[in-house]
Amino acid sequence: MKILVCISNVPDTTTKINFSDDAKSFVTAGVQFIINPYDEIALTRALELTEAQGGTVTVIHIGDASSEPTIRKALAIGATDAVRINALPRDAYFVAKQIAAYAKDQAFDIIITGRESIDYNGSQVASMIGELLDLPSVSIVKVMNVEGTIVTLEREIEGGKEVINCPLPLVVSATEGMAEARIPNMRGIMSARTKPLTTIEAVEVPTLLQYVKYDKPAARSQVKLVAADDVKGLVDLLHIEAKAI
């Protein structure tokens, strides 16, 4: 089985987000970057499948050289090799176009992404790759098993789940539950240094949109504390003042 895992380089989940004075860009100074947590779940499941059934796991990332530590981490966790498309990821369409251009002639059985990146929260790339390559795709998948050429997936839906069968090849986006992320061991970290990492130049993609401005949610006013023995007071506040019940 040949699996392609798409990884994004995102601010660590503990990061306090700040923007430039003109509100036009995210300030990356002092920010620790990590593999997008959902992509790490996808990577782990890809490794579990190839360990059990044979095959290779290639990771692909769109970014400049500064994101190589994130790619090496994916190799340390266990990926076979890596590809970096040498361009800053403009938006999801740009990223999907790059991945589709690379994957077009590579005959991957599964192309997998995280359900969304935790910075731009698009949930777009998997479906876009599917559309660009005319492949089926299933988004926000919490269980994925492969038997022969049939993949069984459990997808999240409002108030429940949907169980789906799909033949290989397909595109999947992974969410929590599919696998538990792994911590790389020393052998993995050592071998990651010599695993192949190929750099490819980006293909041209038309510009459809632009991120123009950022801001942060307004701070809430001071919390109104209610005494622990006046629970009825809380209910009244929620009904009369907040109109929330």
Added chain:
Amino acid sequence: MSVLVYAENSNGKFKKSSFEVVSYGYSIAQQMGVPCVAISIGDVTNDELARLSQYGASKIVSVNNDQMKAFVNQAYGSVIAEAAKVEESTVVVLSASFSGKGLAPRVAVKLEAGYVDGAVSLPDISAGFTVRKGAFSGKAFAEVSLSSAVKVIALMPNAYKVIENAQTPNITAFSPVFNNNDFKTMIKEIVRAADKVSLPEAEIVVSGGRGLKGPENWGMVEELANLLGAATACSKPVSDAHWRPHSEHVGQTGIAVSPNLYIAIGISGAIQHLAGVSSSKVIVVINKDPEAPFFKAADYGIVGDAFEVIPKLIEAVKEFKSVNA
């Protein structure tokens, strides 16, 4: 020209989020001076379809045949894109539901449209076309300017109010040509907990954290949620410990919610959790630690032991409901 809105159904019934997208699409159509057309896919009765016209759809396009009964994002995407071409739609609106998130990007690629997912308010079309969306998992908002001829927007559930704008129902059947390659995925089974309120769409959410000490203590969380018609949720340590399913995990790496009321019980309020609830309109925090960071991000709070406060709260809500039913 028109604004096309995809109204998702569940077992032949439209959901609140479907009426939200129709209301939202109608508002955009009004600003642009064009009609709002709704498309429905699947087995939906004419009476149910007509409900879409209450919220502003002046034309309802229904795709109802055997092949399209079950959701297949590839085929649904083709049909919506086809309808957008027929209706000469320059804006296509969907819900950022679980299905919508898998579907909208396909529609956008087919139409070579700029796509904004998780929009939180109406686009600003005074100069260009700018849409506001959540970013950094609830820690920020971004404004995205779309320059493509066609624009696709997925609207965050609970972000836009359902508004009545009654139109005369005008329902027409639509039978696009299908591509068999679009039907590779096959639904084997749909499992729905009938009595559960869906978390992303819930107007009230009752959420528990490690302060509840173990899964056996969730009875009171569920009781309170049932009384309020709320969905249940939890913090990441709780789902990581398998006390509750991952689908209940609210936070930066779980589900982002925007209910009217979020009640957090025994959750300290780590930055990752706060990110996922920052769009909630009213936040109530119940925690025995007065220093819990969540109190700084809350509107109302009780410093107290959940095991004493929640049973009293359940009684108080029961009494409230008996008076205000």
